[in-house]
Amino acid sequence: METIIHFIIFLTAVIEIVLLVRFFTLCNHVEDIKKKMVPNENFQAMFLLYCSAGEKEKAKELLLHEMSLDKMFTTAFFSVLPEHDKAKQAILTKYEKLLKMVDVTLDFETVDKYLKG
Structure with a gap:
Protein backbone atom coordinates (compact mmCIF):
# COMPACT_ATOMS: atom_id res chain seq x y z
CA MET A 1 0.00 0.00 0.00
CA PRO A 39 2.56 46.86 -34.52
CA ASN A 40 6.31 47.30 -34.41
CA GLU A 41 7.45 50.16 -32.17
CA ASN A 42 10.53 50.60 -34.35
CA PHE A 43 8.61 50.42 -37.62
CA GLN A 44 9.56 53.80 -39.04
CA ALA A 45 13.19 53.48 -37.96
CA MET A 46 13.45 50.00 -39.49
CA PHE A 47 11.65 51.14 -42.64
CA LEU A 48 14.00 54.09 -43.12
CA LEU A 49 17.00 51.88 -42.36
CA TYR A 50 16.01 49.45 -45.12
CA CYS A 51 15.34 52.31 -47.55
CA SER A 52 18.66 54.00 -46.79
CA ALA A 53 20.50 50.70 -47.23
CA GLY A 54 18.87 50.13 -50.61
CA GLU A 55 16.81 47.19 -49.33
CA LYS A 56 13.54 48.30 -50.92
CA GLU A 57 12.06 44.80 -50.97
CA LYS A 58 12.59 44.40 -47.22
CA ALA A 59 11.20 47.89 -46.64
CA LYS A 60 8.17 47.04 -48.80
CA GLU A 61 7.58 43.79 -46.93
CA LEU A 62 7.86 45.58 -43.58
CA LEU A 63 5.47 48.31 -44.73
CA LEU A 64 2.84 45.88 -45.99
CA HIS A 65 3.06 43.89 -42.77
CA GLU A 66 2.67 47.06 -40.72
CA MET A 67 -0.31 48.09 -42.83
CA SER A 68 -1.94 44.71 -42.20
CA LEU A 69 -1.79 45.41 -38.45
CA ASP A 70 -3.58 48.74 -38.84
CA LYS A 71 -7.06 49.01 -37.29
CA MET A 72 -8.54 50.18 -40.60
CA PHE A 73 -6.91 47.44 -42.71
CA THR A 74 -9.76 44.92 -42.71
CA THR A 75 -12.38 47.60 -43.30
CA ALA A 76 -10.38 49.04 -46.20
CA PHE A 77 -9.49 45.78 -47.91
CA PHE A 78 -12.24 43.33 -47.02
CA SER A 79 -15.46 45.03 -46.06
CA VAL A 80 -18.60 46.23 -47.74
CA LEU A 81 -19.59 48.33 -44.75
CA PRO A 82 -20.33 52.04 -45.22
CA GLU A 83 -16.99 52.85 -43.54
CA HIS A 84 -15.13 51.14 -46.42
CA ASP A 85 -14.44 54.36 -48.35
CA LYS A 86 -13.38 56.22 -45.22
CA ALA A 87 -11.03 53.37 -44.28
CA LYS A 88 -9.48 53.32 -47.76
CA GLN A 89 -8.81 57.04 -47.54
CA ALA A 90 -7.37 56.70 -44.04
CA ILE A 91 -4.96 53.96 -45.18
CA LEU A 92 -3.89 55.98 -48.22
CA THR A 93 -3.39 59.14 -46.19
CA LYS A 94 -1.48 57.44 -43.39
CA TYR A 95 0.90 55.43 -45.60
CA GLU A 96 1.04 57.57 -48.77
CA LYS A 97 4.55 58.92 -48.26
CA LEU A 98 5.97 55.53 -47.29
CA LEU A 99 4.27 53.76 -50.21
CA LYS A 100 5.88 56.23 -52.62
CA MET A 101 9.30 55.56 -51.12
CA VAL A 102 9.06 51.87 -52.08
CA ASP A 103 7.19 52.48 -55.38
CA VAL A 104 3.92 50.82 -54.35
CA THR A 105 0.49 51.96 -55.44
CA LEU A 106 -2.68 50.56 -53.93
CA ASP A 107 -5.35 49.75 -56.51
CA PHE A 108 -8.60 49.85 -54.58
CA GLU A 109 -10.58 49.39 -57.80
CA THR A 110 -9.41 45.78 -57.87
CA VAL A 111 -10.44 45.38 -54.25
CA ASP A 112 -13.86 46.90 -54.93
CA LYS A 113 -14.43 44.63 -57.96
CA TYR A 114 -13.64 41.59 -55.84
CA LEU A 115 -15.88 42.68 -52.99
CA LYS A 116 -18.82 43.45 -55.26
CA GLY A 117 -18.35 40.06 -56.73
Whole structure:
Protein backbone atom coordinates (compact mmCIF):
# COMPACT_ATOMS: atom_id res chain seq x y z
CA MET A 1 0.00 0.00 0.00
CA GLU A 2 2.83 2.35 0.89
CA THR A 3 4.53 1.59 -2.43
CA ILE A 4 1.41 2.58 -4.34
CA ILE A 5 1.21 5.90 -2.47
CA HIS A 6 4.89 6.63 -3.23
CA PHE A 7 4.32 5.75 -6.88
CA ILE A 8 1.30 8.08 -7.08
CA ILE A 9 3.28 10.92 -5.45
CA PHE A 10 6.18 10.33 -7.85
CA LEU A 11 3.83 10.22 -10.85
CA THR A 12 2.13 13.44 -9.73
CA ALA A 13 5.51 15.16 -9.38
CA VAL A 14 6.55 14.07 -12.89
CA ILE A 15 3.27 15.28 -14.36
CA GLU A 16 3.63 18.65 -12.62
CA ILE A 17 7.16 19.07 -13.98
CA VAL A 18 5.99 18.22 -17.51
CA LEU A 19 3.12 20.69 -17.19
CA LEU A 20 5.48 23.39 -15.95
CA VAL A 21 7.82 22.87 -18.92
CA ARG A 22 4.86 22.94 -21.34
CA PHE A 23 3.57 26.13 -19.71
CA PHE A 24 6.87 27.95 -20.22
CA THR A 25 7.04 26.70 -23.81
CA LEU A 26 3.55 28.06 -24.40
CA CYS A 27 4.54 31.42 -22.89
CA ASN A 28 7.45 31.60 -25.30
CA HIS A 29 5.15 30.93 -28.26
CA VAL A 30 2.73 33.61 -27.09
CA GLU A 31 5.59 36.13 -27.08
CA ASP A 32 6.49 35.16 -30.66
CA ILE A 33 2.87 35.51 -31.76
CA LYS A 34 2.59 38.87 -30.02
CA LYS A 35 5.64 40.14 -31.90
CA LYS A 36 3.92 39.23 -35.18
CA MET A 37 0.52 40.64 -34.27
CA VAL A 38 1.36 43.89 -32.47
CA PRO A 39 2.56 46.86 -34.52
CA ASN A 40 6.31 47.30 -34.41
CA GLU A 41 7.45 50.16 -32.17
CA ASN A 42 10.53 50.60 -34.35
CA PHE A 43 8.61 50.42 -37.62
CA GLN A 44 9.56 53.80 -39.04
CA ALA A 45 13.19 53.48 -37.96
CA MET A 46 13.45 50.00 -39.49
CA PHE A 47 11.65 51.14 -42.64
CA LEU A 48 14.00 54.09 -43.12
CA LEU A 49 17.00 51.88 -42.36
CA TYR A 50 16.01 49.45 -45.12
CA CYS A 51 15.34 52.31 -47.55
CA SER A 52 18.66 54.00 -46.79
CA ALA A 53 20.50 50.70 -47.23
CA GLY A 54 18.87 50.13 -50.61
CA GLU A 55 16.81 47.19 -49.33
CA LYS A 56 13.54 48.30 -50.92
CA GLU A 57 12.06 44.80 -50.97
CA LYS A 58 12.59 44.40 -47.22
CA ALA A 59 11.20 47.89 -46.64
CA LYS A 60 8.17 47.04 -48.80
CA GLU A 61 7.58 43.79 -46.93
CA LEU A 62 7.86 45.58 -43.58
CA LEU A 63 5.47 48.31 -44.73
CA LEU A 64 2.84 45.88 -45.99
CA HIS A 65 3.06 43.89 -42.77
CA GLU A 66 2.67 47.06 -40.72
CA MET A 67 -0.31 48.09 -42.83
CA SER A 68 -1.94 44.71 -42.20
CA LEU A 69 -1.79 45.41 -38.45
CA ASP A 70 -3.58 48.74 -38.84
CA LYS A 71 -7.06 49.01 -37.29
CA MET A 72 -8.54 50.18 -40.60
CA PHE A 73 -6.91 47.44 -42.71
CA THR A 74 -9.76 44.92 -42.71
CA THR A 75 -12.38 47.60 -43.30
CA ALA A 76 -10.38 49.04 -46.20
CA PHE A 77 -9.49 45.78 -47.91
CA PHE A 78 -12.24 43.33 -47.02
CA SER A 79 -15.46 45.03 -46.06
CA VAL A 80 -18.60 46.23 -47.74
CA LEU A 81 -19.59 48.33 -44.75
CA PRO A 82 -20.33 52.04 -45.22
CA GLU A 83 -16.99 52.85 -43.54
CA HIS A 84 -15.13 51.14 -46.42
CA ASP A 85 -14.44 54.36 -48.35
CA LYS A 86 -13.38 56.22 -45.22
CA ALA A 87 -11.03 53.37 -44.28
CA LYS A 88 -9.48 53.32 -47.76
CA GLN A 89 -8.81 57.04 -47.54
CA ALA A 90 -7.37 56.70 -44.04
CA ILE A 91 -4.96 53.96 -45.18
CA LEU A 92 -3.89 55.98 -48.22
CA THR A 93 -3.39 59.14 -46.19
CA LYS A 94 -1.48 57.44 -43.39
CA TYR A 95 0.90 55.43 -45.60
CA GLU A 96 1.04 57.57 -48.77
CA LYS A 97 4.55 58.92 -48.26
CA LEU A 98 5.97 55.53 -47.29
CA LEU A 99 4.27 53.76 -50.21
CA LYS A 100 5.88 56.23 -52.62
CA MET A 101 9.30 55.56 -51.12
CA VAL A 102 9.06 51.87 -52.08
CA ASP A 103 7.19 52.48 -55.38
CA VAL A 104 3.92 50.82 -54.35
CA THR A 105 0.49 51.96 -55.44
CA LEU A 106 -2.68 50.56 -53.93
CA ASP A 107 -5.35 49.75 -56.51
CA PHE A 108 -8.60 49.85 -54.58
CA GLU A 109 -10.58 49.39 -57.80
CA THR A 110 -9.41 45.78 -57.87
CA VAL A 111 -10.44 45.38 -54.25
CA ASP A 112 -13.86 46.90 -54.93
CA LYS A 113 -14.43 44.63 -57.96
CA TYR A 114 -13.64 41.59 -55.84
CA LEU A 115 -15.88 42.68 -52.99
CA LYS A 116 -18.82 43.45 -55.26
CA GLY A 117 -18.35 40.06 -56.73
